[in-house]
Amino acid sequence: MALEVKGLTAGYGPVTVLRGVDFEARAGQVTCLMGRNGAGKTTLLKAIMGLVELAEGSVRLGGVDLQGLPAHRIPCHGLAWVPQGRRLFGPLTVAENLEVGGLTRGNRAEVREHVLTLFPRLRERLAQPAATLSGGEQQMLAIGRALCLEPKVLLLDEPTEGLQPSMIALIRDAVLRLRAEGVAVVLVEQRVEAVLKMADRVAFMAHGRVEEMVEARRLEPGARQFLDYVGV
Incomplete structure (x- = not known):
């Protein structure tokens, strides 16, 4: 099942951020959005989730048109989003x-067990308030909470930001396992x-558009695209 974005134009009030974005995320693949600050990456994720009103274009998942649906109904169609900052309920336990x-999915025991298998550290901290977890553990919990929706497409916004290498490796392994299970990861x-x-x-995004889509296996660390679009 594919997530398809066609001709998407959106922004905030009079400010247009996205300008005719075409984008596709396929089941069982990890599609990465890269670009400089202000390129429109986070706004694209918000628009997909119905949190930014579309001026033009469409968002479809498995042939179902999501445009115009209330934001709280979009997760029911198989989309889950983990924003920057995680937005956990700090006083609540894991x-x-x-x-x-x-x-939304009825809190099925097998789904929670899958999350705890993916992130064993969370099993050890089930009774611990989320606010007391380390940054990496909070990121695991944010992803785990999103996975409780049983998504077909998982949107992750800067999941490794501010994490130490060991935690980045754990997050990476979880993403690769989800890919193997057929989830489309953006x-x-x-x-x-x-x-x-x-x-x-x-x-690669620039100026509110996807300017180039490249197979990752064709890229090297010093590839021109990284220099042009990210500035590394």
């Missing part, structure tokens, strides 16, 4: 955060090394 994430990431270890395809 178990309670996962329960909130599973409300990843906003600025770390070139992380991108090359996870991505199947890289979409």
Whole structure:
């Protein structure tokens, strides 16, 4: 099942951020969005989730048109989003955060077990308030909570930002396992090394458009695209 974005134009009030974006994320693949600050990466994820009103274009998942649906209904169609900053319920325990994430799907025990298998560290901290977790553990919980929706497409916005290498490796392994399970993962990431270890395809964004889509296997750490679009 593919997520298809066609001719998407959107922004905030009079400010247009996205200008005719065409983009596709395929099942069982990791598609990375890269670009300088202000290129429109986060706005694209928000527009897909119905949090930014579309001026033009369409968002479809498996042939179902998501345009115009209330934002709270879009996850029911198989989309989940982990924003920057994680936005956990800090006073709630790990178990309670996962329960909130599973409300839409009825909190099935096997789904929670899958999350805890993916992130064993969370099992050890089920009774611990989310606010007391380390940054890496909070990121695991944010992803785990999103996975309780049983998404077909998972949107991750800078999941490795501010994390130590060992935690980045754990997040990377989880993403690759989700890919193997057939989930379409859309990843906003600025770390070139992380991108090359996870991505199947890289979409380079500039000025509110996807300017270039490249198979990740064709890229090297010093590839021209990284210099042109990311400035590394």
